[in-house]
Amino acid sequence: MRFEVIPAIDLKGGKCVQLVQGVKEDVLLSLDDPLEVAGMWIDEGAETLHIIDLDGAFGEMSENRRIVYDILRLAGQKGVKTQVGGGIRTLEDAKGLLERGADRIIVATAALRNPDFIRMLVESFAPERVMVALDARSGEVQVEGWTRGSGRSPPELAQLFESLGAGWILFTNIDVEGLMQGIILDPIVEILSAVNIPVLVAGGITTLEDIDLVKHSGASGVILGSALYRGKISLVEALKMVE
Template identity: 25%
Template sequence: NKALLKELIDKYGASKIVVSIDAKNGKVATHGWEQVSDIDSVDLCKELEQIGVKTIVYTDISKDGMLSGPNFDIYEELSKKTSLDIIASGGVTSIDDIKRLLDMNMYGAIIGKALYDNRIDLKEVLDLC
């Protein structure tokens, strides 16, 4: 609901609103990842930026929980085509992944399974910041 989103940004400020985009193969997924639409995720991010969104959480659901590394290509594309603050989600597996995301100027990263499986040391991550 883009009209509601614009209203919320106007009322609370863009710094208080973060939009989550879930995608698979570059297409937006909805309904708890059950349905993949025909909507291009990068195009949607550009549209959200025009509305006034400043920060997104972008989850590549094909990478989430797979411990196979993030989709660096999509984060690079988003960085080139938008000025959004991007929180990378899905597939973050190692400290090297986090370093690479930092080098790409990602705003943040969500670490799940790799943290629980002790593949990533939280103190080491915090030392990078």
Template identity: 30%
Template structure:
């Protein structure tokens, strides 16, 4: 199982949120997003997860900052947040980003999302399925839908998507453990990237048993609950 350290950017700063709520913002001013990316790369990360919270919330995006990181570090970048049109997606994918994460576009503009999937291939497009009580949330986790997680997975795998970033919003940033029951249920659907709730090395060991391909870890690393090296070792065992 791959360990992917996370960098969330808000107002051009490195931050972490709890349950996706901007009012819970914790700023980590000792590190800039660029410095954080360099640190994770130097400590062994082969992929870094970057979310542009400004773009997700409809504010000025940090695209130039993210592309700068892509050209400075050797690790691959998986980038999401506010990618709602083809032009934005193309700029990232053509500018050095390995994978983009789409959330609202496959639901609100499915033809555009399929065009990206066909142009760049399924390994470079990750579909974000952020859910609360089993139902998909969109637009920076601010808008609820009546789409069930399991039904969405069936629908989108049928359209050719293979990679899914699945976050239980109620677990995100809580450090109280991931939603392993759901991950065990959905692992057969495709290449699942787990996100949210990891607070201890034991959580990584539990996630590995669910069959997911990777897990994104943010707050626990920044709070020194464990090191990236310890996380990667737990994922290998």
């Protein structure tokens, strides 16, 4: 499997934003035209886009769905894959996104509330289209848009969701998310040791060296956010490095 370098497009209030450590009030950056941002990453060679409806993730009414659909349409026209998350709580939510062109759906809170939801998604759509997001702070997976602890560790939950048929895990280390201080490798290695399905990594990736470390740890790809938007990493260079 080819190592993936995936730009993040996080949507809040109709804009493309980057948050610090997932705190919804702590907006590091805000861009008015998410579709233009998606087009820019596609032009720079992105093969997959990571699209998150933050308002949906925080359980709020979302005005971002139309923008998500617009990005899915653009990506489809350009032959670029997409993975979408944030507020996917029902089979209908998932079906609507997949029918509009999403390649993978990302589920977090709903999976923790009802693990069997993952089995239902897998049976309805296929394992490779179902990704579970495990977002950890101090070694504990968080839910409800990173506002509440679950009492469970990432390796434990990764094994559970693999057993229920999930095709992917997305691991985010909130402790370093958005801080631009580099990754912490140990929790990544722990989760990789726990499962056999592909794992994508997010949180703290600040340099090309960080990407290289994640790649050599055995992960299947990285999600790039703050470092990309602040010019610390060039998407073109990152894609070239992992070829």
